[in-house]
Amino acid sequence: MILIAERCTVRGEGEQLRLDRVDISVGEGEIHAIIGPNGAGKSTLMGVLSGMLKVHSGAVTFQGSPLHDLGVRDLARARSILGQDLAVSFGFTVAEVVAWGRTPWRGSRDTAMDSQRIEHAIELTQIGGLRNRRINQLSGGERKRVHIARVIAQDTPLMFFDEPDSDLDLVGADQLDQMLINLRESGRTLVLSSHNLSWISGLATHVILMGEGKVIAAGPTREVMNQDHLSRAYKKNINVLWSIDSRGREIAMCSPN
Amino acid sequence: MRFTSKAWILGSILLVLLFTLIVISLQFGAAEADSVIVWNIRAPRTIAAILVGVGLASAGVLLQGSLRNPLADPALVGVSAGAALGAVLGAAIGLPFNSLGVTSIAVVTSAIAMAIVVWVARSNGRVEVVTVLLAGIAVSAFGAAAMSIIISMSDLAGARSVTFWTTGSFSLSNWDGVNSMLPAILIGVILAFFLAPSLDLMALGDESAYASGVNVSRVRALALLAAVLLTAAGVAVVGVIAFLGLVVPHAIRLVVGPSHRQLLVLSAIGGAVILLLADTVARLAFSPTEMPVGSVMAIVGAPVFFFLLGRARNRQGGWA
Numbered sequence: 001m002i003l004i005a006e007r008c009t010v011r012g013e014g015e016q017l018r019l020d021r022v023d024i025s026v027g028e029g030e031i032h033a034i035i036g037p038n039g040a041g042k043s044t045l046m047g048v049l050s051g052m053l054k055v056h057s058g059a060v061t062f063q064g065s066p067l068h069d070l071g072v073r074d075l076a077r078a079r080s081i082l083g084q085d086l087a088v089s090f091g092f093t094v095a096e097v098v099a100w101g102r103t104p105w106r107g108s109r110d111t112a113m114d115s116q117r118i119e120h121a122i123e124l125t126q127i128g129g130l131r132n133r134r135i136n137q138l139s140g141g142e143r144k145r146v147h148i149a150r151v152i153a154q155d156t157p158l159m160f161f162d163e164p165d166s167d168l169d170l171v172g173a174d175q176l177d178q179m180l181i182n183l184r185e186s187g188r189t190l191v192l193s194s195h196n197l198s199w200i201s202g203l204a205t206h207v208i209l210m211g212e213g214k215v216i217a218a219g220p221t222r223e224v225m226n227q228d229h230l231s232r233a234y235k236k237n238i239n240v241l242w243s244i245d246s247r248g249r250e251i252a253m254c255s256p257n
Numbered sequence: 258m259r260f261t262s263k264a265w266i267l268g269s270i271l272l273v274l275l276f277t278l279i280v281i282s283l284q285f286g287a288a289e290a291d292s293v294i295v296w297n298i299r300a301p302r303t304i305a306a307i308l309v310g311v312g313l314a315s316a317g318v319l320l321q322g323s324l325r326n327p328l329a330d331p332a333l334v335g336v337s338a339g340a341a342l343g344a345v346l347g348a349a350i351g352l353p354f355n356s357l358g359v360t361s362i363a364v365v366t367s368a369i370a371m372a373i374v375v376w377v378a379r380s381n382g383r384v385e386v387v388t389v390l391l392a393g394i395a396v397s398a399f400g401a402a403a404m405s406i407i408i409s410m411s412d413l414a415g416a417r418s419v420t421f422w423t424t425g426s427f428s429l430s431n432w433d434g435v436n437s438m439l440p441a442i443l444i445g446v447i448l449a450f451f452l453a454p455s456l457d458l459m460a461l462g463d464e465s466a467y468a469s470g471v472n473v474s475r476v477r478a479l480a481l482l483a484a485v486l487l488t489a490a491g492v493a494v495v496g497v498i499a500f501l502g503l504v505v506p507h508a509i510r511l512v513v514g515p516s517h518r519q520l521l522v523l524s525a526i527g528g529a530v531i532l533l534l535a536d537t538v539a540r541l542a543f544s545p546t547e548m549p550v551g552s553v554m555a556i557v558g559a560p561v562f563f564f565l566l567g568r569a570r571n572r573q574g575g576w577a
Contacts, residue, residue: 052464076470083468089325089460090515100458104470154469 001159002028002189003067008048008058020213021058026191026206028157031184033221034193036210037234042193043162045210049191050160051075062158065197076104079158080151084166086143091134094146098122101153121152124182126175141172148179159183161192165199177203177247201225201252202245209233225252234245264519266355267512271526278533279303285537287545297431305430305438306536306550309491309531310501312442314528315449316484317502318521323480324375324455326386327507327569331488332499334389334434335396339363339370340489341497342407349411355434355494360441363493368485370396375481383463386569419495425498427536427549434494441490446525448483452476453517460515463548498551500533500558505531507565 003026010019026032026049034042047053047145048060051067060067062078067178070078080101088097098121098129102114122128125145130138144164160178165173173196180203184190194200200207207224209216209234211233217224230238234256241253260268261567282303283295290299313331320329343366347359374396378388405419416455417429457475458466467473491498505527506520513519532550535557538546 050468052468072467072472073470076468079468081465081468083462083465085462085464087462089327090510092457092460092515096457096514096516100461100469103454103458106454150469 001025002017003049003060003191005049005060006058006206008045008055008060010044010048010053014194017213019048019055022048022139022215024049024208024218026158026189028189029187030205031180031190031192031203032206032208033204034191034208034210035195035197035200035233036216039212040210040233041213042210044213045208046160046162046191046193047228050079052081073104076154076156078156079160080154081160082147082151082157082162082164084162088135088184091136094127094130094133094135094138097135097146098149098153099125101150101155104154110236117153117155121149124152125149125179140167141169144168144172145175148176152183157187158189158191161190163193163195165194165196173199175208197225197230197254198251201254202247202249225254230254261338261513264513264523267509268523268526271523271530274530275307275526275533277286278530278537279307279366282306282533282537285302301432302427303432303437303533304435304534305491305494306533307429308435308438308442309427309495309498310529310532311561312438312445312491312500312526312528313337313498313532314505314524315446315521316487317528318506318517318524319449319452319456319480319484319487320502321506322459322517323477323484324386324389325399325459325462326384326385328386328390328503328564328565330500330503331484331492331527332397332497333503333562334393335374335400336367336485336488337492337497337499338397338400338404340367340485340492342366342370342404343489344493345404345407345413345417345422347493348413348416349407353433354416354429355431355437357440360437360448360490360493363489364441366561367489367492369504371481371485407468420549422496423551424549425496425554426539426547426549427495428547430442430494438494441486445483445487445490446477449487449521450518452480452483453521456480456517457515496551498554500554500562501532503565504558504561507561 005022005024008022010018012018022045034045036042048055098118125148127145127149130142135143135185162174164176166175204221207221208218209224209229216233217229225240228237236256239255239257242250245251270290283288283299286299288294292566316331320334321327340363343363344359348354352358374389374392375384377392378384404422408419455471458469458471463473504546506524509523509527535553536550539550539553
């Protein structure tokens with residue numbers, strides 16, 4: 001197990017529970033998707049697992065040692081995060097933004113390893129043609145690819161993606177899907193959150209279904225994503241119909257009624 | 258972090274301009290250029306203009322980068338007024354002007370002003386662009402008012418009037434003044450240079466910068482401290498000069514882009530060039546009558562601020 005969360009509890013203002021004794025274990029090379037209705041605690045769980053949020057009780061261990069003991073630099077060598085706010089102030093170029101991914105690895109100057117990782121990330125995300133463009137002049141989809149290149153360049157075993165498919169069009173979402181598959185095949189462990197349940201059902205090896213700060217169900221995708229679990233999390237009857245997508249994966253069509 | 262060829266060219270041009278201005282500044286004036294006048298009056302004044310220019314322009318870069326605020330300038334965010342109040346306070350308790358003691362007090366009050374502004378403008382872990390300026394107005398107004406009260410209740414007006422502090426002038430910059438500002442400006446510049454690569458990542462916003470391995474709160478605190486040192490040291494000797502810290506970094510960014518290492522170095526040199534030019538114009542244009550250098554800067558800087566204000570508002574989709 002690369003990442004284990006044990007009885008993690010986070011309180012919001014007024015002692016309200018935002019996360020209630022959550023247990024999660026993430027194995028190497030798996031893709032874990034955190035799903036659930038708005039306010040279920042997806043972002044809080046993502047924050048705790050990625051070391052951005054402190055827990056009030058419980059513990060998270062990364063490769064056997066406490067995650068929250070890691071300094072900011074070691075943390076950035078362990079995990080990368082694609083957040084939702086991707087605005088960049090001032091007119092930095094695509095090449096500059098991607099190179100920032102190397103920050104936790106940088107000594108005093110660029111090493112061959114740095115440039116190799118940067119080139120690899122640019123290639124994977126197919127943004128070679130944008131290199132010298134200013135990032136705030138790009139379209140939303142292009143901008144997202146640049147930031148994905150940045151987190152790939154960070155070269156961490158564990159990667160977090162906070163609703164990476166929001167604001168992507170059909171083609172953009174398909175490219176994202178392929179990039180995430182490639183990342184998994186290169187040995188990374190991925191944790192992502194999304195509201196697109198059918199996409200998640202095809203991509204993720206495991207699903208963490210949240211509801212009101214608690215884990216409703218967690219485990220292999222096919223076991224978690226059923227009518228009973230989803231209906232409990234969303235507090236509405238959810239019909240689940242499995243079919244096959246264009247990449248030959250089983251995907252769940254989830255519809256409330 | 259290598260400099261681009263554009264940066265080298267711009268840097269060379271600025272250095273040539275700077276040396277030309279130094280020669281002009283030493284050579285020309287109301288009196289004949291004899292060695293006593295050049296060494297005792299014009300030389301310290303020229304060096305003071307260079308140091309204050311370096312300080313204010315670098316402080317502008319640090320404030321804009323660490324607060325993610327394209328409109329930040331030491332005078333507009335209240336840091337300068339805080340420093341001026343401290344300098345007057347220092348003099349009121351008996352310390353001589355242009356001394357290290359006065360500078361130290363200016364640094365402290367300027368840091369307090371900075372802390373108040375940032376604290377007021379904080380919201381959900383970020384510092385709001387417009388609230389910083391509004392808080393800056395309030396802090397500046399308080400600083401200026403407290404300063405005038407102290408000056409009117411003491412016999413300090415003879416040495417330096419309220420107008421001196423609010424419009425800025427190099428007319429009282431002697432060797433003591435240069436010595437009193439040198440240490441703080443040196444520390445500020447060195448600090449800024451080492452913070453520059455981290456300031457680049459601050460453009461991502463606090464969360465993403467932290468996730469990328471930047472100790473966001475430490476970098477911001479040190480950047481603001483450096484900005485305070487760079488501003489207060491100059492203000493304690495020459496008074497408040499607004500807009501230099503706003504105009505110079507923006508102009509440099511237009512040419513070489515926003516990457517902070519080269520932005521800082523070029524803004525420092527550019528700040529020295531512009532302020533020495535402004536002082537030379539202020540001194541020679543209507544010689545022997547001298548214009549306040551801060552007013553010369555504001556005449557140029559205020560229109561630029563209007564332009565940037567409009568652009569910042571468009572980018573953010575307006576603000577309430």
